[in-house]
Amino acid sequence: MSRFPNPAFPLKANRVHEVCGPAATAFAGVCCAQGTGPLLWITESWRGKGLNPLGLTAFADPRRLLMVRAKDQTDTLASTEEALRAGAVDLVVIELSKPLSLTAGRRLQLAAEAGRTRGLCLIPEGMGSNATETRWQAMPLFDPEEGADSTLMRWSLTKNKSGTFGAWDVRWNHAARRLDVVSPAGQRPEPPGAAG
Amino acid sequence: MWFPRLASDRSLRAQPVDGPVALTLTQSNAERIVCLNSLAERLGLAVGMTGADARAYCPDLRTRPADPAGDARFLAALRRWATRYCPWVGIEGGDGLVLDITGAAHLFGGEAGMLTDMRRRLARAGLTVRLGLGDSRGAAWALAHHGEGVATPGDPLATLAPLPVAGLRLETKEVVTLERLGLRSIGDLAATPRAPLARRFGAGLLLRLDQALGRAGEQISPEAEPPHYxxxxxxxxxxxxxxxxxxxxxxxxxxxxxxxxxxxxxxxxxxxxxxxxxxxxxxxxxxxxxxxxxxxxxxxxxxxxxxxxxxxxxxxxxxxxxxxxxxxxxxxxxxxxxxxxxxxxxxxxxxxxxxGLENIQRFLPADSHIPERGFLIAPAAYSDPEGPWIALRPRPLRLFAPEPINAHGPQPPRQFRWRGMALTTARATGPERIAPEWWLEDDNWRNGLRDYWRVETRQGCRLWLFHTPQNPGWYVQGEFA
Structure with missing residues (x-):
């Protein structure tokens, strides 16, 4: 993976992070691609099937993934805390539908620290919690240059407890399984393929 | 120990009634009697009759369905109970127990005392029992099934001689043939020269005879106690x-x-x-x-x-x-x-x-081109990860139920509205035609063939659209990364 221009990514270990926006799932997919240990994806059961494992193959091996379907947000959060504290998985992804209270957010942070696990909340727009370490917004972008399977996205860092903000255009390289940072046109010319 | 009416006794223990009772089992399309209580037997009914015949003989007969599995469990429970007499207890056929009481009889006041105790306790439990006691397993079996009693120690033939040949655990065909030859009792058979018998019936008959008379050994295999957790x-x-x-x-x-x-x-x-x-x-x-x-x-x-x-x-x-x-x-x-x-x-x-353990799931690959059936969901606790996962063509990261959009024609629309957003197509890749699996009935695939398109919009979203040419319509089914 090419070095991301901000130390906020790869996501800081032992903390819980947040991501919103239409490409939040893709952001989570990129996070899943790091490491080789098991992954836990916690959702509420009413959301239906949702995640497509065949689509996830571009990022991570679905064999690593365990889905947890809880009946409501209380169960989701309780399961998340348990999973973070157990320290048995690489990454815990939680899909939230309601804003997180400060207490709940703080509990998750403490659990992540205790279990040395990374957590990532997929939140609806504008429902972030103050306890989060970083908050990202991921938007898909149309890519006029690349081929048909481009995954150009704009990642904006809108909250960071230990660093600066910023926005980057990134593209997931399926073949090499790495994240290429695409500099905005005209700012920093770079020959294609040199990003590795 | 032979329980001639195990099934009906068990049924009557659960629901006692006065009057004739028969247990029936449906065998080759006919309701046949498998077990009767003593009253029904006295009225002339027999095992093997059809239920309709029995009711014609005896209008106030009550019938109940038999439960062979339950009877087997009951016999196993009796076997456990019988270990109170001696440690070596085995199951004999479907309705009997065999006990090796060597060295245990004196604890109950001798053999007679033990038999009395067994009779008394089983009668109190409402079970009919026939007891046979002998030096060999064969002798005890013969006595239990044909006129109870105790075989004379050392000389079983004295007691067994008047019993019918059926007491030797023979097949019905052999019994019938022996009776036709005039060999009706075990005594007759024992007095016959062995060589012609062996030629006529094979070694099996003589082995049974020897086992009954104690000339050939036979083991009792006690059932092992199942572990109790x-x-x-x-x-x-x-x-x-x-x-x-x-x-x-x-x-x-x-x-x-x-x-x-x-x-x-x-x-x-x-x-x-x-x-x-x-x-x-x-x-x-x-x-x-x-x-x-x-x-x-x-x-x-x-x-x-x-x-x-x-x-x-x-x-x-x-x-x-x-x-x-x-x-x-x-x-x-x-x-x-x-x-x-x-x-x-x-x-x-x-x-x-x-x-709930079933809510923790994992994906397993499935062999299907239908996007919704390309994977299975299994509880993680009862499955192991399987693989490898191979996506031959790019597949969306999120898949949802098809959402109709307003569009016409076989080419992807230039502009469309989806989830309240006005979207403009910038690039469309496709079509990829997927045919429904005709061998499976699926309501979602009523519309027939689907032409899938990967549509990239100016607004950014990369959607998976499909057109149904046989039943014109456009739908959105997934979102790419």
């Missing part, structure tokens, strides 16, 4: 604190896991029953993600359940039972401390106690 702890004083109950559970777990270790088994479902002082009881059930027999790993999983129990005036008995047990061969431990895989299994068990 339950332990209990009775307390002199009631307890109520969670920590105390957990300490009690710890002691029980150590015992239970020791037993599981002996049998190379692991518990899958555990049930902790807490009996309270007021005779009420509470149960804590624990379902594990993998068979386990490590007390240190199981104990913390009980914490949540035990904490939720209302102790009332106190708990004075704990009982721990492994309801479901699976084989778990010993494994060589790789390193010290809990392994990561173990921790994941513990996590699954712990999450399972809160949200």
């Amino acid at each position: 339950a332990v209990r702890l009775t307390l002199p004083e009631p307890i109520g604190l969670t920590a105390d109950v957990m300490a009690g559970t710890q002691r029980l777990l150590a015992q239970l896991c020791d037993r599981l270790d002996h049998q190379q088994a692991g518990a899958r479902v555990l049930c902790l029953t807490l009996r309270r002082v007021d005779q009420d009881s509470r149960q804590v059930e624990l379902r594990l993600a993998r068979p386990l027999r490590d007390p240190a790993r199981i104990l913390p999983l009980f914490e949540r359940g035990v904490a939720g129990v209302e102790a009332g005036f106190g708990i004075d008995q704990l009982r721990l039972e492994a309801r479901v047990v699976e084989p778990l061969p010993a494994r060589q431990s790789v390193a010290f401390g809990p392994q990561r895989g173990d921790r994941l299994e513990d996590l699954i068990s712990r999450l399972g106690t809160r949200i």
